[in-house]
Amino acid sequence: xxxxxxxxxxxxxxxxxxxxxxxxxxxxxxxxxxxxxxxxxxxxxxxxxxxxxxxxxxxxxxxxxxxxxxxxxxxxxxxxxxxxxxxxxxxxxxxxxxxxxxxxxxxxxxxxxxxxxxxxxxxxxxxxxxxxxxxxxxxxxxxxxxxxxxxxxxxxxxxxxxxxxxxxxxxxxxxxxxxxxxxxxxxxxxxxxxxxxxxxxxxxxxxxxxxxxxxxxxxxxxxxxxxxxxxxxxxxxxxxxxxxxxxxxxxxxxxxxxxxxxxxxxxxxxxxxxxxxxxxxxxxxxxxxxxxxxxxxxxxxxxxxxxxxxxxxxxxxxxxxxxxxxxxxxxxxxxxxxxxxxxxxxxxxxxxxxxxxxxxxxxxxxxxxxxxxxxxxxxxxxxxxxxxxxxxxxxxxxxxxxxxxxxxxxxxxxxxxxxxxxxxxxxxxxxxxxxxxxxxxxxxxxxxxxxxxxxxxxxxxxxxxxxxxxxxxxxxxxxxxxxxxxx
Numbered sequence: 001x002x003x004x005x006x007x008x009x010x011x012x013x014x015x016x017x018x019x020x021x022x023x024x025x026x027x028x029x030x031x032x033x034x035x036x037x038x039x040x041x042x043x044x045x046x047x048x049x050x051x052x053x054x055x056x057x058x059x060x061x062x063x064x065x066x067x068x069x070x071x072x073x074x075x076x077x078x079x080x081x082x083x084x085x086x087x088x089x090x091x092x093x094x095x096x097x098x099x100x101x102x103x104x105x106x107x108x109x110x111x112x113x114x115x116x117x118x119x120x121x122x123x124x125x126x127x128x129x130x131x132x133x134x135x136x137x138x139x140x141x142x143x144x145x146x147x148x149x150x151x152x153x154x155x156x157x158x159x160x161x162x163x164x165x166x167x168x169x170x171x172x173x174x175x176x177x178x179x180x181x182x183x184x185x186x187x188x189x190x191x192x193x194x195x196x197x198x199x200x201x202x203x204x205x206x207x208x209x210x211x212x213x214x215x216x217x218x219x220x221x222x223x224x225x226x227x228x229x230x231x232x233x234x235x236x237x238x239x240x241x242x243x244x245x246x247x248x249x250x251x252x253x254x255x256x257x258x259x260x261x262x263x264x265x266x267x268x269x270x271x272x273x274x275x276x277x278x279x280x281x282x283x284x285x286x287x288x289x290x291x292x293x294x295x296x297x298x299x300x301x302x303x304x305x306x307x308x309x310x311x312x313x314x315x316x317x318x319x320x321x322x323x324x325x326x327x328x329x330x331x332x333x334x335x336x337x338x339x340x341x342x343x344x345x346x347x348x349x350x351x352x353x354x355x356x357x358x359x360x361x362x363x364x365x366x367x368x369x370x371x372x373x374x375x376x377x378x379x380x381x382x383x384x385x386x387x388x389x390x391x392x393x394x395x396x397x398x399x400x401x402x403x404x405x406x407x408x409x410x411x412x413x414x415x416x417x418x419x420x421x422x423x424x425x426x427x428x429x430x431x432x433x434x435x436x437x438x439x440x441x442x443x444x445x446x447x448x449x450x451x452x453x454x455x456x457x458x459x460x461x462x463x464x465x466x467x468x469x470x471x472x473x474x475x476x477x478x479x480x481x482x483x484x485x486x487x
Contacts, residue, residue: 016140020147021260027155028256033326034162036249040240041168042154042175043252044109047236048116050229053123056090059221061127066217067209068135077196078205080132087124109240115172122179129186138193145185153178224364230371231399235378235392242382243389251389254333261306261338265299265345272349277356288353289417296348296419297427298474301466303345304431305459307338312438313455316447336393340400348419350407359414366406374399423471430465434458 032039060083068079098113126146133142157174160166166174206214235255239248272295279288314334318327354363377398381391412418438458444450463475470476 016143016147017266018263020151021263023148023151023155024256025260027151027158028253029321029327030323031155031158031162032249032253033323035158036253036326037244037246038158038161038168038171038249039252040245040248040250041112041172043236043248044240044245045112045115045172045175046119047233048113049119049123050233051226051237052094052113052116052120053127054222054225054229055094056087056120056124057127057222057225058086058090059218059223059225060086060124061131062221062224063214063218064128064131065134067214071205071208075205075208076135077194078202079209080128080194081196081198082202082205083128084125087121087128091121091124115176118176119179122183125183126186129190132190132194136190136194138189141189142186145182145189149182149185150178153181220361220364224367227364227367227371231367231374234371234374235396238375238378238382239389239392247389250329251333251392253327254330254393255337257330258334258337258341261303261310261341262345264302264306265341268295268299269349269352272352276349276352280353280357285415285417288415292348292350292353292417292419293421293424294473296346297421297424297472299345299348300424301427301431301462301472301475303342304427304435305462307342308431308435308438308462309455309459310338311335312435312458313451316451316454319447320451332390333393336390336397340397343397343400343404347404347408350404350411350419353411353415354407357414359410362410366403366410369406370399370403373402423469426469426471427466430469430471431462434461434465 064079064083068076071079095117098117102110130139130142130146133139154175157166157171157178160174161168161171235251236248239251272291275291276288279285279291314331315328318324318331321327351363354360354366374395377395378392381387381395385391387394408418435458438454441454444453466472467475467479
């Protein structure tokens with residue numbers, strides 16, 4: 001695959017991902033607040049599906065990526081077919097367990113598992129098809145289907161529900177149907193570009209791939225995926241169990257807007273992933289340390305601009321929207337979960353360093369520990385305090401701070417590198433002082449003027465002072481380049 005094709009695919013992958021985020025944010029602000037109970041139900045059902053789908057996939061996606069490049073051409077289709085067959089067999093088994101469990105369970109929300117299961121079934125295949133599309137260099141269309149179809153379907157279903165054309169049961173069924181449309185489109189696309197012979201003899205495949213090694217790798221992939229879901233999505237499951245679906249909807253709005261702050265970090269981590277892997281393979285730790293500092297500093301700067309703008313201006317922005325009274329309860333959630341995202345950006349790519357090193361299995365351990373900590377903290381805040389969903393947000397923040405500190409210490413002990421330097425501290429000082437000044441300024445009665453005066457000028461001054469200090473190479477480079485073009 002040529003560099004031109006790679007860059008083209010990366011470009012369209014990012015464009016489609018950002019388009020999906022924009023659609024999601026617009027829907028979150030203008031549509032979802034009008035029925036937060038249904039939003040909470042959808043998020044709860046989706047969280048159950050997210051818990052089920054790693055079981056159905058059982059690391060098959062990771063195993064496909066790991067073993068596929070080393071196989072002979074005649075065995076590559078066999079690996080893909082084996083992954084498909086595994087999902088079908090596991091799905092049959094899990095569905096049987098769910099049916100049997102229905103006769104014995106006294107869990108009030110058990111029936112939501114039957115809404116979640118078909119979504120999980122589709123998600124398992126979507127993940128597998130997406131991995132296969134990378135191998136055949138056809139990532140753009142599957143990414144478009146995955147990122148856009150659910151983002152368009154859900155607001156459309158919401159509108160039909162809000163205007164009385166659907167009840168909650170039928171709306172959930174329509175949501176499931178939208179996923180099967182996604183499944184069929186991806187299936188036809190993959191089979192169009194990757195011809196399969198439907199014989200399921202696997203002797204040739206497992207004569208080349210050690211069966212025990214395959215299952216071992218798949219199991220570790222499953223543990224990592226399942227642990228990540230519990231660690232990062234458990235709140236969507238626990239809030240309805242202890243509070244209400246409406247509270248879950250309020251939390252979902254805050255989470256959707258807060259996580260949108262992470263878009264720049266996603267792009268940076270994707271770009272640097274091959275470089276990190278190369279530095280580690282070649283034992284170029286000094287060069288890795290330099291890039292570690294550069295990216296952490298840059299991401300702290302970007303995160304600081306976005307997060308301080310949100311803290312200073314989100315209430316003013318919501319006041320200009322018709323759904324202000326329905327959005328205002330999500331503001332504390334946005335602040336706390338936004339701090340979560342900001343912190344994760346500020347510590348750079350320590351997660352990637354561990355993942356691409358010989359210590360990659362420690363990432364699974366860390367994620368599982370994070371999951372246990374997150375569950376414990378959620379139960380504590382939901383049962384021992386009156387903070388409600390704000391307590392859940394605090395639980396997430398505390399868990400993430402702990403998680404990042406452990407990873408920082410681990411990377412330092414194993415590689416003797418840190419993401420901080422003097423220029424990083426300069427940027428921290430600039431951001432802190434400028435933010436404090438604008439935070440203390442009195443609030444203007446006009447929300448638009450307040451947004452401009454606080455968020456707008458806060459951003460401009462942080463950028464200007466950081467540029468003058470020459471603390472971030474990338475910032476000075478791009479400003480100089482733009483200045484030359486405008487002259």
